Amino acid sequence: MTDLFEKARALFPYTQAIRRDLHQHPELAFQEFRTSGVIAKELRDLGLEVTTGVAKTGVLAMIEGAKPGPVIMLRFDMDALPIEEKTGAEYASQNAGVMHACGHDGHVAIGLTVARLLNDMREEMAGSVKLLFQPAEEGAGGADTMIKEGSLEGPAPIKCLGLHIWNEQPIGWLGIAGGPVMASAVMFKIILTGKGGHGAIPHLAIDPVVAAAQIISAAQTISSRNTDPQKACVVSICTVNAGHAFNVIPHSVEMTGTIRTFDTQVEQMTYKRLEEISRGIGEAMGCKVEFSLDNPTPPVINDPTVANVVKQAARIVLPGHEIDDRGRTTMGAEDFAYYLQKIPGAFFFIGSTNQEKGLIYGHHHPKFDFDEGALPRGAALMAQAALELLQA
Ligand code: NI
Numbered sequence: 001m002t003d004l005f006e007k008a009r010a011l012f013p014y015t016q017a018i019r020r021d022l023h024q025h026p027e028l029a030f031q032e033f034r035t036s037g038v039i040a041k042e043l044r045d046l047g048l049e050v051t052t053g054v055a056k057t058g059v060l061a062m063i064e065g066a067k068p069g070p071v072i073m074l075r076f077d078m079d080a081l082p083i084e085e086k087t088g089a090e091y092a093s094q095n096a097g098v099m100h101a102c103g104h105d106g107h108v109a110i111g112l113t114v115a116r117l118l119n120d121m122r123e124e125m126a127g128s129v130k131l132l133f134q135p136a137e138e139g140a141g142g143a144d145t146m147i148k149e150g151s152l153e154g155p156a157p158i159k160c161l162g163l164h165i166w167n168e169q170p171i172g173w174l175g176i177a178g179g180p181v182m183a184s185a186v187m188f189k190i191i192l193t194g195k196g197g198h199g200a201i202p203h204l205a206i207d208p209v210v211a212a213a214q215i216i217s218a219a220q221t222i223s224s225r226n227t228d229p230q231k232a233c234v235v236s237i238c239t240v241n242a243g244h245a246f247n248v249i250p251h252s253v254e255m256t257g258t259i260r261t262f263d264t265q266v267e268q269m270t271y272k273r274l275e276e277i278s279r280g281i282g283e284a285m286g287c288k289v290e291f292s293l294d295n296p297t298p299p300v301i302n303d304p305t306v307a308n309v310v311k312q313a314a315r316i317v318l319p320g321h322e323i324d325d326r327g328r329t330t331m332g333a334e335d336f337a338y339y340l341q342k343i344p345g346a347f348f349f350i351g352s353t354n355q356e357k358g359l360i361y362g363h364h365h366p367k368f369d370f371d372e373g374a375l376p377r378g379a380a381l382m383a384q385a386a387l388e389l390l391q392a
Helices: 004-010 012-024 033-045 104-119 142-148 208-219 221-226 264-284 304-317 337-342 374-391
Strands: 049-054 058-064 067-077 126-134 159-170 173-175 179-182 184-193 233-241 252-261 288-297 300-302 322-324 345-353
Touching: 004 012, 004 104, 004 374, 012 033, 012 104, 012 374, 033 049, 033 058, 033 104, 033 126, 058 104, 058 142, 067 104, 067 374, 104 126, 104 159, 104 374, 126 142, 126 374, 142 337, 159 173, 159 304, 159 337, 159 374, 179 345, 184 208, 184 264, 208 221, 208 233, 208 252, 208 264, 221 233, 221 264, 233 264, 252 264, 264 288, 300 304, 300 337, 300 345, 304 322, 304 345, 304 374, 337 345, 345 374
Parallel strands: 067 126, 067 159, 159 345, 173 322
Antiparallel strands: 049 058, 058 126, 173 345, 179 300, 184 252, 184 288, 233 252
């Protein structure tokens, strides 16, 4: 077998140039028009048939092997975040207030490198690889829209792979596991309506702030008292908005937050308990309570067999790397979960921090940057895993 890591390293100047170009020109969800143009051009330059405009800015391409066989799908996300970059890097964002602070620029660069690696091996390939470049991963419904617009049909892949550069672990670390690897996410909103009044005359008002304070505290008992300690559950109230004046009891309070779990039962229990706590406390304090859930993303649950194939590929192509197969990598969420609901597959992580180089900031931080050595590792592993899956 050809050493794909060696080949990927030889392509590093190309990969790095793509990544840095995209980093300088980040684009938000469903607005990745320039990014989409770069992807389509690079893939067409390889002679591939390319479909653009799927889910607005998504791109699909097929690498067809010389021999017949199954179709494997590889997914790469494209979007940036509404963050003002503070890295001071020479390739820093040129779009004010927009930044590739999650590493999706790296994912696109990996995807285009994988395209080159696999395109060179078409003669040996039995089956085809479908490349899917997806917009709007950051909570705007990109995966769901790609699926609704038919990207899993004509031809239909039987397995799928996705990856994330991972700035919670050092370069050389790989996270590959079967079962749950990323959490589900749902947004909740709680509106408490009391009766506004003078801050000096509380007995003539109904104070929603006091009710909110007790709900905020009691909500933490869902994870500490209602959830099996061997399982995970996060309830975070992240916005609390009420009032404009120091001496006026406000009429209402609005709170929003997020729930994260790996397990459908825990998830359903948490929804139920949070609503009970909100209604019970709010109504006992005399408030009207509105409770709603929105924007649910399922957990990322890897197929154990596919995950094993990726592990095997890692041993072949990245020997000496640490493979962490404990799973439950993060309570963060990923819309790759939607593809996994349709097709068995695996989502894996490429460690990318480097203490010596000062590349230590986490995802979504204004100083986020990663060790670009993660790029050839990601490309080599993705390409090798795709080849192994075609033979599996
Ligand atoms: Ni991300």
